[in-house]
Amino acid sequence: MPIRVGVIGAGVMGADHIRNLSTTISGAEVTFVADLDAGRAAAAAPPSARITTDPSELINSSDVDAVVVASHDSTHAGLVLECFEAMTPVLCEKPLAPTLLESREVVEAEADLLAATGARLLSMGFMRRFDPGYVALREATRARTQGEPLQVHCTSRTVSAGPGASSESAITNSAIHELDIIPWLLDSPITEVSWQAGRSSRYSTGDLRDPAFMLLRAADGTLATLELFLNAQYGYTTRCEVVSEFGTAALPEPAALDVRQEGKRSSEIPADWRPRFADAYRLQLQAWISALEKGEPAPLATGEDGLRASQLAQGMIRSLHSDGAYTKVIY
Amino acid sequence: MPIRVGVIGAGVMGADHIRNLSTTISGAEVTFVADLDAGRAAAAAPPSARITTDPSELINSSDVDAVVVASHDSTHAGLVLECFEAMTPVLCEKPLAPTLLESREVVEAEADLLAATGARLLSMGFMRRFDPGYVALREATRARTQGEPLQVHCTSRTVSAGPGASSESAITNSAIHELDIIPWLLDSPITEVSWQAGRSSRYSTGDLRDPAFMLLRAADGTLATLELFLNAQYGYTTRCEVVSEFGTAALPEPAALDVRQEGKRSSEIPADWRPRFADAYRLQLQAWISALEKGEPAPLATGEDGLRASQLAQGMIRSLHSDGAYTKVIY
Amino acid sequence: MPIRVGVIGAGVMGADHIRNLSTTISGAEVTFVADLDAGRAAAAAPPSARITTDPSELINSSDVDAVVVASHDSTHAGLVLECFEAMTPVLCEKPLAPTLLESREVVEAEADLLAATGARLLSMGFMRRFDPGYVALREATRARTQGEPLQVHCTSRTVSAGPGASSESAITNSAIHELDIIPWLLDSPITEVSWQAGRSSRYSTGDLRDPAFMLLRAADGTLATLELFLNAQYGYTTRCEVVSEFGTAALPEPAALDVRQEGKRSSEIPADWRPRFADAYRLQLQAWISALEKGEPAPLATGEDGLRASQLAQGMIRSLHSDGAYTKVIY
Amino acid sequence: MPIRVGVIGAGVMGADHIRNLSTTISGAEVTFVADLDAGRAAAAAPPSARITTDPSELINSSDVDAVVVASHDSTHAGLVLECFEAMTPVLCEKPLAPTLLESREVVEAEADLLAATGARLLSMGFMRRFDPGYVALREATRARTQGEPLQVHCTSRTVSAGPGASSESAITNSAIHELDIIPWLLDSPITEVSWQAGRSSRYSTGDLRDPAFMLLRAADGTLATLELFLNAQYGYTTRCEVVSEFGTAALPEPAALDVRQEGKRSSEIPADWRPRFADAYRLQLQAWISALEKGEPAPLATGEDGLRASQLAQGMIRSLHSDGAYTKVIY
The missing domain is CATH 3.30.360.10 (Dihydrodipicolinate Reductase; domain 2)
Incomplete structure (x- = not known):
C-alpha cells in the first residue's frame, strides 16, 4: 500500500511536492491537501485527494500516514508540534521556524517524544x-x-x-x-x-x-x-x-x-531553483517515503540540523x- | 492501486528496470520476475515478488498488469506476441527483434490487434x-x-x-x-x-x-x-x-x-551508459506507467519505430x- | 641588422603581415610594399617603406632581403618564380597556385635551384x-x-x-x-x-x-x-x-x-579567422624571420607541401x- | 635601429625577458646583461651581448638605450635611481621596492626628474x-x-x-x-x-x-x-x-x-605563471619598446602604481x- 501523504501549503513549493509525490515518487500518494486558499489547494491536489483549509483536520485525518509542511514559515513550528501529538511523521520545509525560541521548542519536544516512545518523526527539507x-x-x-x-x-x-x-x-x-x-x-x-x-x-x-x-x-x-x-x-x-x-x-x-x-x-x-534542484527534491522525497515504507529512520536532515542552521x-x-x-x- | 509489473529477464538491464520500478517510479510495483536462471531472478526481484523460469507463466499471470521484456534479443518477438494474446501492455527493450522478418510479424500482429480491439499494447525501449x-x-x-x-x-x-x-x-x-x-x-x-x-x-x-x-x-x-x-x-x-x-x-x-x-x-x-541515461530510463518508465494508470496511449517509441530502426x-x-x-x- | 621584407599585396592578409612584421616580430622591418592599388599600398605600409605598383621592382630591389607574397592567388606562382630568379627567400600565402600545373612548375623550379645552388627559398603560409x-x-x-x-x-x-x-x-x-x-x-x-x-x-x-x-x-x-x-x-x-x-x-x-x-x-x-589564428600568424612569421637571420632552413611548410595540398x-x-x-x- | 636593451638579473624572470627581447619583440636587441653570477649572465645572454657583474657599468654604458631590472627585489630601488641619473628609461619588475620608504623615494625622485626635464623614465612590470x-x-x-x-x-x-x-x-x-x-x-x-x-x-x-x-x-x-x-x-x-x-x-x-x-x-x-602570462609579458615588453621607438610615454604601470600597490x-x-x-x- 502506498504511503498516504497530506500536504499543507499549496504554493510554489507545496505544489511541486504534490506533483512529485503524485507522479514521480515510488510508494506514495497524496490523499489530502490543506491551504488557507481552498481554490489553490484544489488546483494543486490530485483529483482523488481531499481538500481543506484547516491543517489540523489534515494532520489528524485517518487518511494521512505522513505530512509535508510547506506552508508559511511562521506556521512551521506549530504544525510540526501538532504532527508530534498525532504521532505522524512530518517533512518540514526549511526553516524549522523563523525564531530560535520556536526551533528550540520543537527540537525539545522531539527529544521528549524520542525518550517516551522511541519515535523520530521530524525530517527537514534541506534538499x-x-x-x-x-x-x-x-x-x-x-x-x-x-x-x-x-x-x-x-x-x-x-x-x-x-x-x-x-x-x-x-x-x-x-x-x-x-x-x-x-x-x-x-x-x-x-x-x-x-x-x-x-x-x-x-x-x-x-x-x-x-x-x-x-x-x-x-x-x-x-x-x-x-x-x-x-x-x-x-x-x-x-x-x-x-x-x-x-x-x-x-x-x-x-x-x-x-x-x-x-x-x-x-x-x-x-x-529559479527548481530545475537546478529538481533531482534533489525528488531524491529527498523518495528517501523519505522509502524510509517510511520500511519503517526506518529517514536519512534527511533532522530537527537538530534545522536548529543548528x-x-x-x-x-x-x-x-x-x-x-x-x-x-x-x-x- | 499500483500497476503490477512483471519483468522478463533479470540481467543488467532487467535488474535496472526492476530497481527503478520498485524504488523510483510512481504508481508501479514489481510482482513477478522471470529469468531462465531462477537464482538471478530471485536476486533481482523485490521480496514480495513471485519468481519463475517460465516467461509464459508470468505473461499469463493474474498478478501482472503489464510486462517489461528485457531478456535476450532473440526472445523479444515471441514474448511480445504472447503479450498480445494475453492482451497485456508490454515495454520491449530494443531491438524489437534481431531479424526484420520477426519485427515485421510483430508490427503486423499489433496492427491486427489494433483493428480488432482498438488496443495499442507495445512500447519500445528507445530511452x-x-x-x-x-x-x-x-x-x-x-x-x-x-x-x-x-x-x-x-x-x-x-x-x-x-x-x-x-x-x-x-x-x-x-x-x-x-x-x-x-x-x-x-x-x-x-x-x-x-x-x-x-x-x-x-x-x-x-x-x-x-x-x-x-x-x-x-x-x-x-x-x-x-x-x-x-x-x-x-x-x-x-x-x-x-x-x-x-x-x-x-x-x-x-x-x-x-x-x-x-x-x-x-x-x-x-x-557505461547507465549514469548517462539514468534519467532517461526513469522518465521512460514513469511515462509508461503513468499512461497505463490513466489508460492513455504510452508516449514511448512504438513497434513501428522499432521496425523502422x-x-x-x-x-x-x-x-x-x-x-x-x-x-x-x-x- | 633587421631582415628587410618586401610585402606584395596589401589586402586584408597582406596588411596583417605588414602590421605583424612592423610591430610584433623580432628582427624584421618592412621596407617595400607593392599593390596594384598604390593608395592601398601606402595605407598599409609603415612610413619609412617604399611603395610600388610593380611587384617585380620590389622583388629585384636592393632594399629587400625577403619577400612575402599575399597578392591574388592567380599571381602567386609567377611571383615565386621571379623570387627564385632574384635568389630571394619568399613566404607565399596559400595556395601555391590555383592550378596543379603551375604548382608543379614552381616545385620543379625549386628542385632545380636546390640542385644548382643548394638554396631552399620557398616557404608556404600554412599558418x-x-x-x-x-x-x-x-x-x-x-x-x-x-x-x-x-x-x-x-x-x-x-x-x-x-x-x-x-x-x-x-x-x-x-x-x-x-x-x-x-x-x-x-x-x-x-x-x-x-x-x-x-x-x-x-x-x-x-x-x-x-x-x-x-x-x-x-x-x-x-x-x-x-x-x-x-x-x-x-x-x-x-x-x-x-x-x-x-x-x-x-x-x-x-x-x-x-x-x-x-x-x-x-x-x-x-x-573571422584572425583572432583565432593571430598567434599562429605571428609565430609563423617569427620562425621565418629567425631562420633567415640565422641562415637556416625555414621550419615552415614547403612548396612540396603546397603541391600536395x-x-x-x-x-x-x-x-x-x-x-x-x-x-x-x-x- | 633597434632599441638596445640592457637586462639586469639573469634569473628565471630576467632570462625570460632576454629571450623575449631577442626573439619575439619587434625593434629590440639585448646588448648587455648583468648578473652577480657571470656564468648565469653568459648563459642567458645572446651571443653578441656584453656581460658584466656590475649593474652600474651596464646602466651607464653607451651600448644601452634602455634597462630592464629583474634582479633581487632589494636592489630594485637603487638601480632605478641609477637609471634616473643616467637618464635611461627603465622597466622595473615588481615590486618597486620591498619597503615603502624606498618606493616613495623612487617616486619622488621621478617627480623631481619630471619637473626638471619633462622625462618619465620608469615603467613597472605589472604584466x-x-x-x-x-x-x-x-x-x-x-x-x-x-x-x-x-x-x-x-x-x-x-x-x-x-x-x-x-x-x-x-x-x-x-x-x-x-x-x-x-x-x-x-x-x-x-x-x-x-x-x-x-x-x-x-x-x-x-x-x-x-x-x-x-x-x-x-x-x-x-x-x-x-x-x-x-x-x-x-x-x-x-x-x-x-x-x-x-x-x-x-x-x-x-x-x-x-x-x-x-x-x-x-x-x-x-x-607556473609563465605559460599563463606569456602573452602578457610579450605584449608588455612590446608596448614598452614600441613607445621607446616612438618617443612616446610607455603605456605600462608607473612608479606611482608601484607605490600604490x-x-x-x-x-x-x-x-x-x-x-x-x-x-x-x-x-
Missing part, C-alpha cells in the same frame, strides 16, 4: 543534501583524496529578491541553505561567522543590502565564504568549491544545450548588526 | 527519447530557431565491445540508438545510408571493424554522421550536434565534479557488405 | 602548423600516448562565403587548410578522398553546395572527416579531434570572457564531380 | 595589465554593460611557496598582482583591507599561513576578495570574476588540449598583525 553534485563533493571531501579541506567558496544567486526581503531574511531564508550545507560538507561545526556587504545593487530596496558576503569558520579551522546575491537578475546560480591541501573540487556546471548563434557560444541558465543564522544576524565583526555562534 | 538533452535538442530543432537543420553529427563510444561483437551487431545493438534518434530529431525519415571504417583498434577482434563511421541522408536532405566506437576504452560518450542554417546546438556535456589535482583539471567520464540497420548492413556504397533504406 | 593547439595535438598524436590514431574529425566554419564562392573554391581556398594539416598531424599521406553534401543553406548561392562533408583516408588507414560550412553565419570555428585506440584529444576551445547575463552563460565567438584538392574536386565517389589522390 | 583576458574584463567593466560592479572575486594559486616565504612576503610578492589589478579593473582606489586565514596546508612552513583570504573595499563601495594559496600543489591558477548589477564576467579558462583517457576528461594546468600591501600587513581587522590604506 541540497540530496543533490548528486553536493553528495559527490561531500564524498570526495570526506575521503580526503586531496588532503584536508582548507577553504570552501560558495556562491548563491537568484534572479530577484522576494517582496519585503531584508538583509536578515536573506540570511534566514536564502543563506540558510549554505548554513546547513557547509558544516555538512566539512563534517565540522561552524564556530564563528562574519557578515559583510559592499555597494548594493540598484535593485535592492528597503534595508536589503545585496549582494552580501559572509565568512564562516569551522571548528576544524576551515574558512568558508559565501557570496549571496538575491537580485542577480541574470539567473539562478549555486556554486561550491572545496580547496584542499593538494587539489580542489567544485560542483559541476549544470548541463544545458550548447548553442552557437549570433557570435556567441551560450547555454541557458534557469530563472537557525543558530548559525542568528550569529550571522548579530554580525550584521555589529558592523561585520566575527561573532561566535551560540548553540 | 534516449526521454533524455532531457535530446528532448531539448529536438525542441530547438523543430522550432527552427536556427533555421533548417543541414547536418547532424553523432558520436557514440563505449569502453569495450561485448563478447562476440561484429560489425553487424555493432549496428543492430549499438548504432540502433542513433538510427532511431536521428529521424526522430529531424522529423524526417532516413532514405539512404553508408557504412565506412578505417583502421581498427588493436582491441577489435573477429570481424568487428571498430571504430566505424556511418552516413545517413534524410528525406529532407539533411546529412547525418555517426562515429561508432565500441572499444574506445576511456569511457562512455554520447554526443549529438545539429548544424543549422544560422547556428548549432549540441547535447550538453554530462555534469561531473570539476577536479583540479596533479597538474590537471578533470572530470569523471562514466564507464531495424530497416535502417538492415540498410547499413547492406552498405557494409557493399564496400560502403550508399544504400537505399527499404521500408 | 595552422604554428597554432599552439595544433602543435600540441600533433605532439600528442606522434607520441602515441593514446595508441594509434584511428579517426580524425575536423570542423571548419566561417561566417559567410566570399563573393563568387563555389563548391570547388570552397575546397581550394578553405578546405585547403585541413588538406594540409591532416596528413601533417598524422604523419601519413592521404590516399583517397570523398566529397559529399546534403541540404544546402539558404545563404548558398550559385553552384556552392554548403555545408559540405569530406572524407579522407590516410595511408596508415586513419579515416578523417571534415565538415566545411562557409555560410555558418554565427561565427568562425575550427575544431579537430583525434580519436585514438585508448583516448581522444581535441583542440582547445578558444579562450574568451565567461559572461552571464539575461538567462545565459555565454562567450564570444570571433567573426593542391593534389588533394584536385582529388576532392574529382570526387565532387563523381557524385561523391572515393577518388584516389594522384601525387 | 597582467597586458593579459588579453584582464584587458577584456576591464573593458567590459568600464563599459558598464552589466551595470555597476558590486563584488570582485579573485583566486591566485601557485604550486609551492618559495623558500623562506612568510605571510608578509606572500602579500608583497604574490598578492601584489591583485593589489595592482583590482583598482585598475574598477578604476577606483582601495580604501581599506582585511587579511584573514583559516587552517593552513601541511606544506606551509615558518610563519606562512597559507592559504590566506583577503578582502578589499574600493572607494566606489565595491567589495573585492582574494584567495591566495601559494602551496596549492596542483598547478598555477589565476581567476577573476566581476559581479555586477545584472550580470557577471570572468577571466576565460586558459586553453589546453581537451583529453579523454582512463575514465577522465582532462586538460593540463601549467605548473606597496601601500595596499602595507595596509594588508597591518591587518594581518591586527587579527584581520579592516585597516585603512594610507596613501
Whole structure:
C-alpha cells in the first residue's frame, strides 16, 4: 500500500511536492491537501485527494500516514508540534521556524517524544543534501583524496529578491541553505561567522543590502565564504568549491544545450531553483517515503540540523548588526 | 492501486528496470520476475515478488498488469506476441527483434490487434527519447530557431565491445540508438545510408571493424554522421550536434565534479551508459506507467519505430557488405 | 641588422603581415610594399617603406632581403618564380597556385635551384602548423600516448562565403587548410578522398553546395572527416579531434570572457579567422624571420607541401564531380 | 635601429625577458646583461651581448638605450635611481621596492626628474595589465554593460611557496598582482583591507599561513576578495570574476588540449605563471619598446602604481598583525 501523504501549503513549493509525490515518487500518494486558499489547494491536489483549509483536520485525518509542511514559515513550528501529538511523521520545509525560541521548542519536544516512545518523526527539507553534485563533493571531501579541506567558496544567486526581503531574511531564508550545507560538507561545526556587504545593487530596496558576503569558520579551522546575491537578475546560480591541501573540487556546471548563434557560444541558465534542484527534491522525497515504507529512520536532515542552521543564522544576524565583526555562534 | 509489473529477464538491464520500478517510479510495483536462471531472478526481484523460469507463466499471470521484456534479443518477438494474446501492455527493450522478418510479424500482429480491439499494447525501449538533452535538442530543432537543420553529427563510444561483437551487431545493438534518434530529431525519415571504417583498434577482434563511421541522408536532405566506437576504452560518450542554417546546438556535456589535482583539471567520464541515461530510463518508465494508470496511449517509441530502426540497420548492413556504397533504406 | 621584407599585396592578409612584421616580430622591418592599388599600398605600409605598383621592382630591389607574397592567388606562382630568379627567400600565402600545373612548375623550379645552388627559398603560409593547439595535438598524436590514431574529425566554419564562392573554391581556398594539416598531424599521406553534401543553406548561392562533408583516408588507414560550412553565419570555428585506440584529444576551445547575463552563460565567438589564428600568424612569421637571420632552413611548410595540398584538392574536386565517389589522390 | 636593451638579473624572470627581447619583440636587441653570477649572465645572454657583474657599468654604458631590472627585489630601488641619473628609461619588475620608504623615494625622485626635464623614465612590470583576458574584463567593466560592479572575486594559486616565504612576503610578492589589478579593473582606489586565514596546508612552513583570504573595499563601495594559496600543489591558477548589477564576467579558462583517457576528461594546468602570462609579458615588453621607438610615454604601470600597490600591501600587513581587522590604506 502506498504511503498516504497530506500536504499543507499549496504554493510554489507545496505544489511541486504534490506533483512529485503524485507522479514521480515510488510508494506514495497524496490523499489530502490543506491551504488557507481552498481554490489553490484544489488546483494543486490530485483529483482523488481531499481538500481543506484547516491543517489540523489534515494532520489528524485517518487518511494521512505522513505530512509535508510547506506552508508559511511562521506556521512551521506549530504544525510540526501538532504532527508530534498525532504521532505522524512530518517533512518540514526549511526553516524549522523563523525564531530560535520556536526551533528550540520543537527540537525539545522531539527529544521528549524520542525518550517516551522511541519515535523520530521530524525530517527537514534541506534538499541540497540530496543533490548528486553536493553528495559527490561531500564524498570526495570526506575521503580526503586531496588532503584536508582548507577553504570552501560558495556562491548563491537568484534572479530577484522576494517582496519585503531584508538583509536578515536573506540570511534566514536564502543563506540558510549554505548554513546547513557547509558544516555538512566539512563534517565540522561552524564556530564563528562574519557578515559583510559592499555597494548594493540598484535593485535592492528597503534595508536589503545585496549582494552580501559572509565568512564562516569551522571548528576544524576551515574558512568558508559565501557570496549571496538575491537580485542577480541574470539567473539562478549555486556554486561550491572545496580547496584542499593538494587539489580542489567544485560542483559541476549544470548541463544545458550548447548553442552557437549570433557570435556567441551560450547555454541557458534557469530563472529559479527548481530545475537546478529538481533531482534533489525528488531524491529527498523518495528517501523519505522509502524510509517510511520500511519503517526506518529517514536519512534527511533532522530537527537538530534545522536548529543548528537557525543558530548559525542568528550569529550571522548579530554580525550584521555589529558592523561585520566575527561573532561566535551560540548553540 | 499500483500497476503490477512483471519483468522478463533479470540481467543488467532487467535488474535496472526492476530497481527503478520498485524504488523510483510512481504508481508501479514489481510482482513477478522471470529469468531462465531462477537464482538471478530471485536476486533481482523485490521480496514480495513471485519468481519463475517460465516467461509464459508470468505473461499469463493474474498478478501482472503489464510486462517489461528485457531478456535476450532473440526472445523479444515471441514474448511480445504472447503479450498480445494475453492482451497485456508490454515495454520491449530494443531491438524489437534481431531479424526484420520477426519485427515485421510483430508490427503486423499489433496492427491486427489494433483493428480488432482498438488496443495499442507495445512500447519500445528507445530511452534516449526521454533524455532531457535530446528532448531539448529536438525542441530547438523543430522550432527552427536556427533555421533548417543541414547536418547532424553523432558520436557514440563505449569502453569495450561485448563478447562476440561484429560489425553487424555493432549496428543492430549499438548504432540502433542513433538510427532511431536521428529521424526522430529531424522529423524526417532516413532514405539512404553508408557504412565506412578505417583502421581498427588493436582491441577489435573477429570481424568487428571498430571504430566505424556511418552516413545517413534524410528525406529532407539533411546529412547525418555517426562515429561508432565500441572499444574506445576511456569511457562512455554520447554526443549529438545539429548544424543549422544560422547556428548549432549540441547535447550538453554530462555534469561531473570539476577536479583540479596533479597538474590537471578533470572530470569523471562514466564507464557505461547507465549514469548517462539514468534519467532517461526513469522518465521512460514513469511515462509508461503513468499512461497505463490513466489508460492513455504510452508516449514511448512504438513497434513501428522499432521496425523502422531495424530497416535502417538492415540498410547499413547492406552498405557494409557493399564496400560502403550508399544504400537505399527499404521500408 | 633587421631582415628587410618586401610585402606584395596589401589586402586584408597582406596588411596583417605588414602590421605583424612592423610591430610584433623580432628582427624584421618592412621596407617595400607593392599593390596594384598604390593608395592601398601606402595605407598599409609603415612610413619609412617604399611603395610600388610593380611587384617585380620590389622583388629585384636592393632594399629587400625577403619577400612575402599575399597578392591574388592567380599571381602567386609567377611571383615565386621571379623570387627564385632574384635568389630571394619568399613566404607565399596559400595556395601555391590555383592550378596543379603551375604548382608543379614552381616545385620543379625549386628542385632545380636546390640542385644548382643548394638554396631552399620557398616557404608556404600554412599558418595552422604554428597554432599552439595544433602543435600540441600533433605532439600528442606522434607520441602515441593514446595508441594509434584511428579517426580524425575536423570542423571548419566561417561566417559567410566570399563573393563568387563555389563548391570547388570552397575546397581550394578553405578546405585547403585541413588538406594540409591532416596528413601533417598524422604523419601519413592521404590516399583517397570523398566529397559529399546534403541540404544546402539558404545563404548558398550559385553552384556552392554548403555545408559540405569530406572524407579522407590516410595511408596508415586513419579515416578523417571534415565538415566545411562557409555560410555558418554565427561565427568562425575550427575544431579537430583525434580519436585514438585508448583516448581522444581535441583542440582547445578558444579562450574568451565567461559572461552571464539575461538567462545565459555565454562567450564570444570571433567573426573571422584572425583572432583565432593571430598567434599562429605571428609565430609563423617569427620562425621565418629567425631562420633567415640565422641562415637556416625555414621550419615552415614547403612548396612540396603546397603541391600536395593542391593534389588533394584536385582529388576532392574529382570526387565532387563523381557524385561523391572515393577518388584516389594522384601525387 | 633597434632599441638596445640592457637586462639586469639573469634569473628565471630576467632570462625570460632576454629571450623575449631577442626573439619575439619587434625593434629590440639585448646588448648587455648583468648578473652577480657571470656564468648565469653568459648563459642567458645572446651571443653578441656584453656581460658584466656590475649593474652600474651596464646602466651607464653607451651600448644601452634602455634597462630592464629583474634582479633581487632589494636592489630594485637603487638601480632605478641609477637609471634616473643616467637618464635611461627603465622597466622595473615588481615590486618597486620591498619597503615603502624606498618606493616613495623612487617616486619622488621621478617627480623631481619630471619637473626638471619633462622625462618619465620608469615603467613597472605589472604584466597582467597586458593579459588579453584582464584587458577584456576591464573593458567590459568600464563599459558598464552589466551595470555597476558590486563584488570582485579573485583566486591566485601557485604550486609551492618559495623558500623562506612568510605571510608578509606572500602579500608583497604574490598578492601584489591583485593589489595592482583590482583598482585598475574598477578604476577606483582601495580604501581599506582585511587579511584573514583559516587552517593552513601541511606544506606551509615558518610563519606562512597559507592559504590566506583577503578582502578589499574600493572607494566606489565595491567589495573585492582574494584567495591566495601559494602551496596549492596542483598547478598555477589565476581567476577573476566581476559581479555586477545584472550580470557577471570572468577571466576565460586558459586553453589546453581537451583529453579523454582512463575514465577522465582532462586538460593540463601549467605548473607556473609563465605559460599563463606569456602573452602578457610579450605584449608588455612590446608596448614598452614600441613607445621607446616612438618617443612616446610607455603605456605600462608607473612608479606611482608601484607605490600604490606597496601601500595596499602595507595596509594588508597591518591587518594581518591586527587579527584581520579592516585597516585603512594610507596613501
